[in-house]
Amino acid sequence: MGQQTNNDLIGNLIDNLCKLPSIGKKSAQRLAYFLLNHDEQKVENLANAILNARKNIKKCTICYNYAEEEFCPICLSASQGLRQTELICVIEKPSDILLLEKFGGYRGVYHVLGGTLSPLDGIGPANLTINSLISRLHSLDSPELVFALNTNTDGEATVMYLINKIKSLPVKISRLARGMPIGSDLQYIDEITMQKALENRVLL
Ligand SMILES: [Zn+2]
Structure with missing residues (x-):
């Protein structure tokens, strides 16, 4: 040396x-x-x-967004009745929240999965926050999930897995609509497209 x-x-x-x-x-x-x-x-x-x-900075104990305290600012404002706790947008990573919040039109909350299912990379259901998402759904009266995962193979497989997992629960399920090109990455979607995609989310 x-x-x-x-x-x-x-x-x-x-x-x-x-x-x-x-x-x-x-x-x-x-x-x-x-x-x-x-x-x-x-x-x-x-x-x-x-x-x-x-x-x-740690993870919010409800949604896994980054937080300085036990709850992130979004869950905190939901607890004060300023956002809808029953409307949960499912995303891959905390930075996706910035993209969805940028236009200020979404009044629901989030759930950060921590990735997508990816057998090739050794990421299975246990590596994601799926169980706590299901606990959250159990604790709500009439929850609605909006999937905002990337529309690539892993993202699609994750949506299918989750839909199958929660099919026995009374959950309304939708996903981002028009404007999300197949194979697209959330971060390259502009604000208008994202706003439209959220407004026109389609029930599954
Ligand atoms: Zn939170």
Whole structure:
């Protein structure tokens, strides 16, 4: 093992930045050189902001959205009667909530599955928050589920699995309608399309 040189430190920084989504080698180099030339206090603030968020943000005990307390702000406002607790939009990951909330038209709540069923990647029902979704449905009077998963094979398989799993429960089931192209990823859908898709959700 050779002595670590300054170049190794820069290389290590670049390698770590490269692991972030949508950061390629060139962007990682640009960011690394930017940070090296940046005010030290500001770099420390950035590093602390990342660490503090990572260490202190947990999952909402109802919907699995990110939360600083036991409940996320959306479940909190639902508990105050400001959103419909019976209308649950099923999504894959917490960041999908940002996309759906962007236009402000949705008044229901969410359930973050934590992924989609993907046998090839070893993700089965037990890896997702399916059991707590079912408990939630049991606790509501006349729940409605809106599926807003990506329309790829894994997303479709997950919807089918869930529909089958809850078929004995009195749950109204719908999914995002028009405007969701087959094989599309939620994050590439614009606001208008998303709004239309939610408004025109189709009963299953
Ligand atoms: Zn929540």
